[in-house]
Amino acid sequence: MITFNQVTKQYNGSSTAVKNVDFTVDQGKIVVLLGPSGCGKTTLLRMVNRLESITEGEIIIDNDNSKDLDAIELRRKIGYVIQSNGLFPNMTIEENVMIVPDLLGWSKKKKKERFNYLMKLIGLDAKDYGKRLPQELSGGQQQRIGVVRALAADPPVMLMDEPFGALDPIIREKIQDEFLAIQREVKKTILFVSHDIDEAIKMADKIMLLRDGEIMQYDTPSEMMMHPKNEFVSQFFGKDRAIKSLSLHTVKNLEEVIGLAQMDESIQDTKTINVHQDLRNTLSMLLNQEADQVIVTNDEGGKIGSITIDLVQKYLHFEIKGKMSVSQEG
Amino acid sequence: MNRKKLIGNAFRIVVYALVIGFFIWALSNQYLSYIWSDSSTFLVLLRQHSELVLVSSILAILIAVPAGILITRPRFRKAEWLVTNIVNFGQTIPSLAVLALMISVLGIGFQTAVFALFIYSLLPIFRNTVAGLDTIDKNLIDAAKGMGMRPYQILFRIELPNSAYSILAGIRTAVVLNIGTAALAYVVGGGGLGVWIFTGIQLFDNGFLISGAIPVTLMAIGADYLLRKAEYVLVPKGSRQEART
Numbered sequence A: 001m002i003t004f005n006q007v008t009k010q011y012n013g014s015s016t017a018v019k020n021v022d023f024t025v026d027q028g029k030i031v032v033l034l035g036p037s038g039c040g041k042t043t044l045l046r047m048v049n050r051l052e053s054i055t056e057g058e059i060i061i062d063n064d065n066s067k068d069l070d071a072i073e074l075r076r077k078i079g080y081v082i083q084s085n086g087l088f089p090n091m092t093i094e095e096n097v098m099i100v101p102d103l104l105g106w107s108k109k110k111k112k113e114r115f116n117y118l119m120k121l122i123g124l125d126a127k128d129y130g131k132r133l134p135q136e137l138s139g140g141q142q143q144r145i146g147v148v149r150a151l152a153a154d155p156p157v158m159l160m161d162e163p164f165g166a167l168d169p170i171i172r173e174k175i176q177d178e179f180l181a182i183q184r185e186v187k188k189t190i191l192f193v194s195h196d197i198d199e200a201i202k203m204a205d206k207i208m209l210l211r212d213g214e215i216m217q218y219d220t221p222s223e224m225m226m227h228p229k230n231e232f233v234s235q236f237f238g239k240d241r242a243i244k245s246l247s248l249h250t251v252k253n254l255e256e257v258i259g260l261a262q263m264d265e266s267i268q269d270t271k272t273i274n275v276h277q278d279l280r281n282t283l284s285m286l287l288n289q290e291a292d293q294v295i296v297t298n299d300e301g302g303k304i305g306s307i308t309i310d311l312v313q314k315y316l317h318f319e320i321k322g323k324m325s326v327s328q329e330g
Numbered sequence B: 001m002n003r004k005k006l007i008g009n010a011f012r013i014v015v016y017a018l019v020i021g022f023f024i025w026a027l028s029n030q031y032l033s034y035i036w037s038d039s040s041t042f043l044v045l046l047r048q049h050s051e052l053v054l055v056s057s058i059l060a061i062l063i064a065v066p067a068g069i070l071i072t073r074p075r076f077r078k079a080e081w082l083v084t085n086i087v088n089f090g091q092t093i094p095s096l097a098v099l100a101l102m103i104s105v106l107g108i109g110f111q112t113a114v115f116a117l118f119i120y121s122l123l124p125i126f127r128n129t130v131a132g133l134d135t136i137d138k139n140l141i142d143a144a145k146g147m148g149m150r151p152y153q154i155l156f157r158i159e160l161p162n163s164a165y166s167i168l169a170g171i172r173t174a175v176v177l178n179i180g181t182a183a184l185a186y187v188v189g190g191g192g193l194g195v196w197i198f199t200g201i202q203l204f205d206n207g208f209l210i211s212g213a214i215p216v217t218l219m220a221i222g223a224d225y226l227l228r229k230a231e232y233v234l235v236p237k238g239s240r241q242e243a244r245t
Ligand SMILES: Nc1ncnc2c1ncn2[C@@H]1O[C@H](COP(=O)(O)OP(=O)(O)OP(=O)(O)O)[C@@H](O)[C@H]1O
Pocket: A011, A012, A014, A017, A036, A037, A038, A039, A040, A041, A042, A043, A044, A195
């Protein structure tokens, strides 16, 4: 758990980068820091592992005031991932990943086991890739190595500054999914910087939207889109925030509220979709294949009905738009 | 990159061919005969020359590399421009002026020559050390710090390995220049192969001149070759300049 108590950051001689920030990141949750460039996301993040000093206020990490801890030891207990992966070109992948365990004086055997485990998490062959140099990996692979390097010593807290920012959209989405799967297993407390709204909605348990170093709103993604607290928040998520928030709802939610349609057996070659798929993907699938319906299957593969564009629209209208704060619509 | 390498190699072959051609020409004209006929003097001069180069180069490395490291530490960063300017300024003073100055302080002889050579080797080593350390991606340092490395660990595990290429290139430049410049040691009574070279010039004796000049050239080429090999051993594969492009 990370608690910010009235934290303020003032760089020497310039205006305040972070103003009176007060919030808590719960154990095992991902909080995404979101906001326009220069709003203080990186500064906020770097105060946690004391790469930046705190001008006023305090940050409490698992009951310890960060000020009272030794900065070096604190950093070894916090995973840190940056956009430009920061892999050291003079070291092999294995040496790169094992840096913090090495600093902590782990035995050779323990390091080896850990390395093999981590490489399995991201589906890369430990034997082959371990000996390679960073430059012998693709950008996506380097970034995944950057992520497992931060996980190496199993730190309770992770700081990630636009970790997937430099990747192309398709790879980025894959790595996001992979990371979420890893997170379900390891349950770290994560502060994650992004300037991509879709990424924030997808990754966050809670989003913190910042402007000029101040918190605009701190809420779950759906609350943020359904009930934006002010003009800035609703504008930030844009007019299509209703459609964006479709990605927070699944076919299952729709089935529970308005029910699925009958399957039309006469139509050939219709695609199928899992009942846990989110509605935004479902909608784009419906639009892309120009089909009137997509068959919905449950986890066992059984067909339980079909879904149509009309149904998604109806759901969007009543369930999402109907519940949005009306005053912010416009 | 391949083309660059090709041109580089072709160039080197041409230079080697010229040197070898010159060598054969000198040999066929008996210009190198002093090396055999007066081999005891030759060996003394050769040893003096090597000592001049080794002592001054090692001193320069021992001073310039740590100085380069020190000046790039955050605490001293602000003084970097000042120190660089002083060192640059030192370089613009003509060698003879430095020698004259040294003679008036240290007198004539080996120490004066070593000192002058040492001063002249400082700049390339210092400048390349600073450049090598300065061009390391700031994100690497940031990542290292963020993972809880101590400053000396960052220096030895990240900064030095990743700037080794540049530092060694500076040392190589300095040593090769140094071997040539050491021929001037004769002027301050420092000995070395310059003795024969200057004697040859004064007596219009090609034999002395070339018996002095050719070994100096071979020493320079040899040192260049050995130090390039050393780069292969000392620079981590992932941080070699070629590998990066
Ligand atoms: N080292 C520094 N010295 C002085 N001012 C700084 C420093 N680092 C950041 N700032 C200022 O603090 C403010 C917040 O910067 P920060 O890097 O935290 O923004 P950010 O939200 O991460 O932006 P981006 O999305 O572009 O990465 C900016 O106005 C920036 O100019």
